[in-house]
Amino acid sequence: MGTARVWGEMGRWTIIVLIQLAKAILRLLLLLWYKAGIQTSPPIVPLNREQQQPLHPQGNSSGKDQTYVGRRSSRVVRSLQSTPSLQSRHWGSPQQREETQSRRSEEMNQPPTPLGLQETIAESVYITRPLLHCILPWLREGTCCTPLSLLSDLKDLNRRERAELRRRTILLLYYLLRSPFYDRYSEGRILFLLRLLADYVPGLGFVTRPLMDYLPAWQKIYFYNWG
Known part of the structure; x- marks a missing residue:
């Protein structure tokens, strides 16, 4: 908006093209050189600080059991000695919390799905779609539908990649509200x-x-x- 006020529409679109060009070059570098696969949005998952709380309270090195299993109900109850502070307290058992964290850690550390030549071209077209739209606005619908249809044929996608494809599918509905x-x-x-x-x-x-x-x-x- 500042560029449009100083240099007009021509300067505004020049800045837009330069920004989108830099973003496309960096994403293509990740795709072609570093084999990053399907790039998710956001590329880095935001840190969930609640999930990063320690499972064990600091200073609890007494060696006592953290949980107690009822003899009749077999219900797992946290012992009073291992109760964490109010800020880091959670209402699940330590075993459930540890299993959830380990499962999410495995999902985050999964390598990207290898892309073939066709899928790599489709992802490249999806990355460069803002530049294509700046040049030819009517190409945007095609540059979104075609890569999505090609990438949807991939099998054995990890959870983040499947979520990204679902997000791209939902975003297609927004094109109905975009001019012209x-x-x-x-x-x-x-x-x-x-x-x-x-x-x-x-x-x-x-x-x-x-x-x-x-x-x-x-x-x-x-x-x-x-x-």
Whole structure:
């Protein structure tokens, strides 16, 4: 926005192209040189500080058992000597907490799925889609659908990669609200569907009519932030 005010639209789009070019080069370097596979978003999983709390309270080296197993119920109960502080306390048994952390650690440390030539090309096209859109806006839908259809044929994806493909699939719905596709095709059909639901489905009018009034303003804000 600052560049647009100083240098106008030409300067604004120049900065956008330079930023997207730098991002695409770095991601292609990860894909082709370091064999990073399907790149997730965000590339680094945010640190969950609650999961990083120590399983054992500091200074607890007395050697006593952390849990007690009931003789009749076989229920695992934490002993009072091993109760952690309130900030790091959790309501599961230490065994469950340790199993959960070890499982998540294994998922995070799984190597990326090797990509063949076809999948590598598809991921490269997906990485360079912002640049293609800056040059030819109407290519964006194709540059998103084609790589997704090719990558969906991969088997034995790890959990993060499957989540990333699901995220990309959901993001395809947002293209219906992006101009110029929204102005020429989506707007009339979406408003017609909302009006149809408001007129013929009892009770939905309280939701769909305010949505119809708010949708144009929301689309303008969304398209402005996206562009």
